Structures are given as C-alpha cells and as structure tokens.
Amino acid sequence: MGKRFFIPAILLMLLVVFQAQLWTGRGSISSVREMEQRLSVQLAKNTLDQASNDQLAAEIKDLQEGLGMVEEKARSELGMVKPNEMFVQITP
Template identity: 40%
Template sequence: MVGRIVTLVLLALLALIHNQLWLGDGGVARAQALQAQIDAQQKANALVQQEVDRLRSEVQDLKDGNEMVEEKARGELGMLKPGEIYIQITQ
C-alpha cells in the first residue's frame, strides 16, 4: 500500500515536471520561439553590418583621395570642370 502511494506521488511529480517542461513559460515551445527571434535578428544585423561596411569604405575613400569627392560632386550636385559641357541623354 505504501509503495503504491509513493509510486503515485512520484508519477504526479513527474507529470507536473513534464507539464512545465512542455507547456510552461520556460518550456520547449518558448525556447524555440526565442531561437527563431534570435535567428531573425542575426539576419537583420548582418544586413545592417553590410551597410555599415559600405559606408565605412565610402568614408575611407573620401578621406584618402579626391576621386570620390569629384564623383559625388558630379553625380549628386551636377558640378562640372571648367571647359566641360553638360549633355543629358534621355531614353
């Protein structure tokens, strides 16, 4: 009789522990959801890091030489060198 009660108590505790493991706030489903969020954030971080690297490269080009400054002036500001003629071709 005592052995049966001990067995039932142990089974109830085991069921409670498994319930918390699979269905509780810190359970397997929550861990999987958090891992999915981590994966998505890492992908977003990688995209942002690529943009940061591109901008760092551009800043370094601007610091190192005048070619990038000239390219920016021509492309974004429409500036010309003395004696140049601006021709725009539209299609």
C-alpha cells in the same frame, strides 16, 4: 499499504508537473522554437547591417584618403560641372 501508495503518487505528481512545465512553461519546446526563429531573423538582419557598415566604412576611408571620391559624389549627387565643361543629359 499507505506508504506503498504515497511514494508512487508523489512521483507521478512530480512527473506530471515536469511534463506540464516542458510543454507550457518558460523553457517549453514552443518557446524555444520561437526564440530560435527570432535568433535566425536577427542574425540575417545583422549580416545585412554588417555589409552596410562595411560599405560605409569603405566610403569613409575613400573620402579621407583623396578628393577623387568627393568629386565623384558631387558630380553624381549634386550635378557638379567644372568650368569649361558642357553638361549633356541623354534621355532614353
């Protein structure tokens, strides 16, 4: 009678241990959900950063290829005015 009780008790204990690990352990369901959320947030951030990197790469290429982009940047950001030009500012 002792062996008949011993094996099912061990199996039941193992089942309880594995279930506890599934619900509260390192690879638990809640832990996996949290990691999936963090992954989706990181993927969205990576997409935005990639778009920003592509824009900067295009600007670098334009700056390396011609002076038109340099002049445009100087006019818009630094207020460059060529000789014999008149600067006019219109306020709404």
